[in-house]
Amino acid sequence: VRRLFSGRRFNDEVRRELDFHLAMESAERERRGLPAVEAHRTAMRDFGGVERIHEEVRDVRGMTFWDSLVQDLRFGFRTLRRSPGYTAAAILILALGIGANTAMFSVVDGVLLKPLPFKSGDDLVIIRQAALKSNRANVGVSIQELFDYRKRLTTIRDLVEWHSMSFVLLNQGDPDRVDTAVVSANFFDMLGVRPALGRTFVDEDDNLGAEAVLVLSHAYWTSKFGADPGVVGRVLQMNNRPHTVVGVLPEYPQYPQEADVYMPTSACPFRAASEETPRQGHRSFAALSVFGRLAPGAMLQEATQEVNTVAGSYEVAYPREHQQFRALGFTGQALSLPEQLVTGARPMLLALTGATFLVLMIACANVANLSLARTLHRSRELAVRTALGAGRGRLMRQLVTESIIVALAGGVIGIVLAWVSLDLLKSFVGRFTERTGQIEIDGVVLLFALVASVITGVFFGLAPALSTRRNLSQSIRDGAAQGGEGASRHRVRSGLVVAQVSVSFVLVVAAALLLQSLYRLSSVPLGYDADKVLSAAIYGNFTTQGNATVAARTENTILERLRSSPGVRAAALASSVPQSAIQPGNQPIILEGFESGQSQGASGLQADPNFASEGYFDTLGVPMMAGRDFRASDDTQAPPVAVINASMAKLWKGADPIGRRFAVAPSRPDVAPNWITVIGVASDFRLYSAEIAVDSQYFLAVRQFPGTGTRVLARADGDPRALGPVIRAAVHAADPASPVESLQTLAEVRGTTQLAAPALTAVLLSIFAAVAMLITLAGVAGVIGTSVSQRTREFGLRMALGATRMSVLRLVLSQGVILVVIGIAIGLAGAYGFSQLLTRYLFQTAPTDTGAYALVAALFAIAAMVAALGPARRATTIDPLKALKAD
Helix, strand or coil: CCCCHHHHHHHHHHHHHHHHHHHHHHHHHHHHHCHHHHHCCCHHHCCCCCCEEEEEEHHHCHHHHHHHHHHHHHHHHHHHHHCHHHHHHHHHHHHHHHEEEEEEHHHHHHHCCCCCCCCCHHHEEEEEEEEHCEEEEECCCCHHHHHHHHHCCEEEEEEEEEEEEEEEEEECCEEEEEEEEEECCCCCHHHHCCCCCEEEEHHHCCCCCCCCCEEEEEHHHHHHHHHCCHHCEEHHHCCCCEEEEEEECCCHHHHHHCCEEEEHHHHCCHHHHCCCCCCCHHHCCEEEEEEEEEECCCCHHHHHHHHHHHHHHHHHHHCCCCCHCCCCCCCEEEEEEEHHHHCCCCHHHHHHHHHHHHHHHHHHHHHHHHHHHHHHCCHHHHHHHHHCCCCHHHHHHHHHHHHHHCCCCCHHHHHHHHHHHHHHHHHHHHHCCCEEEEECCHHHHHHHHHHHHHHHHHHHEEEEEHHHCCCCCCCCCCHHHHCCCHHHHHHHHHHHHHHHHHHHHHHHHHHHHHHHHHHHHHHCCCCCCCCCCCEECCCCCCCCCCCHHHHHHHHHHHHHHHHHHCCEEEHHHEECCCCCCCCCCCEEEEEECCCCCCCCCCCEEEEEEEEEECHHHHHHCCEEEEEECCCCCCCCCCCCCEEEEEHHHHHHHCCCCCCCCEECCCCCCCCCCCCEEEEEEEEEECCCCCCCCCCCEEEHHHHHCCCCCCCEEEEEEECCCHHHHHHHHHHHHHCCCEEECCCCCCCCHHHHHCCCHHHHHHHHHHHHHHHHHHHHHEEEEEEEHHHHHHHHHHHHHHCCCCHHHHHHHHHHHHHHHHHHHHHHHHHHHHHHHHHCHHHHHCCCCCCCHHHHHHHHHHHHHHHHHHHHHHHHHHHCCCHHHHCCCCC
16 A cells, blocks of 8 residues: 555665666676676666566556556546536446435444444343234333332343423423433433433432432433523423423433433322322223333343243232233233334345335436447447457456446435435334434445445446447447447347346336325214314323312313404314324223123223313214213212213114213122213214224213323314414413413324324335336436437348338337346336335225226336437438438
């Protein structure tokens, strides 16, 4: 490497050494009696060619290789400058392929390959309890269960808890809703996270009755406090009590979910109350996510067995609390935290990575075709170089060097494209996993881009290099006239086009399946009228709404103000907004007197509970099938009532459910059921995602359960967005300290929560497919265009012998169609295999949907004819006389 940058000095040193050797040899011969001139002549004769020895020394020391490489690079740059059209097209095509692959690799590297940014991140595990028979993959870990695991587990240590809530932070101007993570005192120590300012939590912070403290995330500290280091020690108001800020976290990816502030378990009013008075016994506050670290030498399988053993013992040790789980397949597992964080993202990322790789392969094949066509016009140049002594290997190296120059230029532009698209990819991946904090264009990604560029350059550069002719006279003659490109070279170019069509067909079929799935998902009847309905989230302030009476008064005031406001046709409060980011929470229920054996949940009946005020179904446009809606009189003084949906009404097996009673199955045999009377049956509607089948649901009256009306729904006479200020005014009239957020129409709610992820997936794959198809069609046009230019004399002779222009047109078009048909036939198997990766993302669409396959095949055939039409029309304009005179 040193001599590479000091070549001139090295040459001077070698030449001085050779001169010194010859001088010594001449002196020796003079001592033997020869005259000086004769001594020098014989020394030069016996030594041999000085320049030859010089080159041999350079070869041994590796200098000739670098000289040749520099020559190749200089010649390559000059040659590419003389072909600006080819150079620009090749660089742009490769930039698209390399850029897409670089961007996807940065995502895969940050999400799937990099370890978690914590101390020994690969050893982190999450304890998860499930009720398998009821399809509940996570029933949460309770406070007492966490304490049991800490005492009894030997394969997992440093257990910590985490759960997330939303609270209202005061003393910062307007009331600010903050996403709050409630964690164990040793949470940050277990992860190895050190504070940027102050301290994190200590064991004393977890003691019930301890002073409430907070740790701010770096982002929240920066945005709300202007990165003021004096925030440590500041007292803020939250949950009707003061909280002291004791620390600020560094800027790091937060797992398992981003939060604005962190608080210890004792500061959360719900968590602390459940620990102090466990109303559900051993299952009290079963909402915890529990993390830990594998003990030294412990394996994940061993930890899972131990966790399952401990979880299985609860049914015997605590039969009253675990009665409802007896028939539901209650199990415990220890799962790898890094794996769990990417479970939902891995299949899609692998599918998109495969798609981008296919795009790169198409780009390589297309540029290889361009290079073959360019090499055809350089036949005389290459033949002359061969005649002057350049070997076949030397010519191959020159052509591959030019290809690598183009690929590296494409790689540089590709890196820019990847950097520009990174934010879009982060937002896309964030819908499938929380692991987006480590996605970046770093050294590893740049190295990947470099390697991909070099390999790409070698790949598409080999095709023209291997096709260089050995017959010099033939090449020189072809350079002067239309010798044609030769059967072997034509087969290579046609084969590359067939490969492009096959791969492109795979991508377009996959995109068609996703678009068809998206259309069907967006076309599912929801069962409610989303037109002109605005929704909003109310985050109750525990500082001002500390009891049920105050909460009820607040909710009543909101409803009264809304319904009396101009432009409001109907309004209601509910626990959730249809099609928002919510999941059903089925609970075991029992039906009064329906069947004697159905007691304490043994029947296996389940239903999903929700809360709604009067006017809820009218606001949504959901018809009542029987009975009545809620009334203002259905309050805390009245017996509990419910409106059920049509699916739940079927549980009574044809009997009229109006006036009948049901109850949530008590967790203990000695607890009496809290019976609820059915007052109405509403038509089924899709409260959750359209992908989730409508099941048994019931709605309880918000007035009977104050504090559950956290969502506002208002139907407008005109533009629903105009109701935003009206909703804010109504809420702030009831409680000025309650934040109002997430103002969205029901159409916007569905678009952002249910359709955004599949739409983004379909759009990304469609972009890749469109790029692949355009590149492929350009390749088809290029091959046919080159063929036409090389067959000018043939077409002229055909027309001179009586062929019509239409027959020539059909002949040329058939060439392109045949290539596409062969490519589609080969691509069918690839499309089937690739579409299997998308099965979990398809809605009511089979991976083998014949309609999609047929549509894409027809699209390719038509597009190929359009691409070939330009060269075909040029073939029909050939003048037979000029063509025959060409030689």
